[in-house]
Amino acid sequence: MPPIPGSGLAKGLAVTLRTMTKKTVTEQYPDAQPELPPRTRGVIGLFEENCTVCMLCARECPDWCIYIDSHKETVPPAAPGGRERSRNVLDRFAIDFSLCMYCGICIEVCPFDALFWSPEFEYAETDIHELTHERDKLREWMWTVPAPPALGPRRRGAEGTRRARKAAEKLAAAQEPEPEPREGES
């Protein structure tokens, strides 16, 4: 049966009328904060204590927006007769967020977990130079980093966690008899 003439027009009107009765999707941002999804990439925080100045982040950064300066210090031997060790000391760590494209490679590549994503995003400036955040500012962002969200039951990571737990339990079961003699020893 051919469609009734004008049914398409009526359908169009129905769509707009239905949309009008539904709730709007507008978020009134400055008045109400948006609900950001977990792992939102807002700004990068630096956990300075973990940084070893390995420079991996600066070298992997696609647009070279990470600046790292450091110098070497000699640490006296830990035990008498040992030899002196040298150690990197961080002088400057800065990220230029006017260049950063939020790819997250620096965070992925950091072998010591010194860089973290924070969901904070309200750091617009009137001067572009202000967007280069120095280490103290990056440290401040660190305090806004949320705890990692729990893994959902259907995530791929969850399967890994389950296997790891199983393996750990198996191991624990195998080692079960052992702790008792140890207790007796001490």
Next chain:
Amino acid sequence: MNDALDVALRLVIVFAVFLVLPLVIGQTEHKVMAHMQGRLGPMYAGGFHGWAQLVADGVKFAQKEDIVPADADRRVFQLAPAIALLPYLLVLVAIPIGPGEGAVGEVVDAGIFFVLAIMGISVLGSLMAGWASANKFSLLGGLRTAAQLLAYELPMLLAAASVAMAAGTVSLPGIVDEFEWWWLPWQIVGALVFFVAGLAELQRPPFDMPVADSEIIFGAYTEYTGLRFALFLLAEYAGIVVLCGLTTVLFLGGWHGPWGAEGLGWVWTLLKTAVLAFVVIWLRVSYPRLREDQLQKLAWTTLVPLALAQIALTGIVKVAIN
């Protein structure tokens, strides 16, 4: 002296309505359109749900520099917005909103003629603007406006003539006085033709080919800024008020309603006008713009025959009743 006062008072009231109702419709369009698209629309100006958005817009327009292009035909260019806007004010004077002498700005005996003739003038404003701007886009827009006026004035007149035949008078209050509820199904085709043709004459979407902003910038209004541009916009919304008011008076029985026709007749008129204005906005949100040839085709091959058929039907029924 008393007569002069009476006339002055009526004109002041009509003028106030002329200034307020288009703004109300404009604000409604902001909000309805937004919600039909899942948005909120203006929320800040004035505090409560952005009610003063159009006031703010007006202030903004008033602050802008009034520019006349160097090659433009200066006088015509400056006169065009007034030509576009004033006819609607004149039409509004003749539209009755309630029964009796008190509820109409001025009783015009040949109301339909007066109203339709004056409404046609306002399109001249766009034509003047398009010609005087010395801009190819404006010229294209102006000529499209002219073509649209030619195409749609005819079915509009024919549909209105059908009502005049049914009522046996061309006076607007006279037509509403004659109205019976069964005119609604009787004249429904004429009403649709009149409304659609009126939409096209106002260049409202989906008939906004003359101002199609994605292809000819803003048609005849491309070169306008500031208050003159605002006047064109105001003319569009005043046009909606007039079109909806006229459709109400001619086809929907004006102040007649299921109850309360005596004291509250004007409420019925305003209510019907408001519903029609909503439909105008609704159509704008729902439908894409017609192409120029589709526009002409709709007028000449659909609306004109329909209007003629309506006239024939009106004549037959009229003769049968008598």
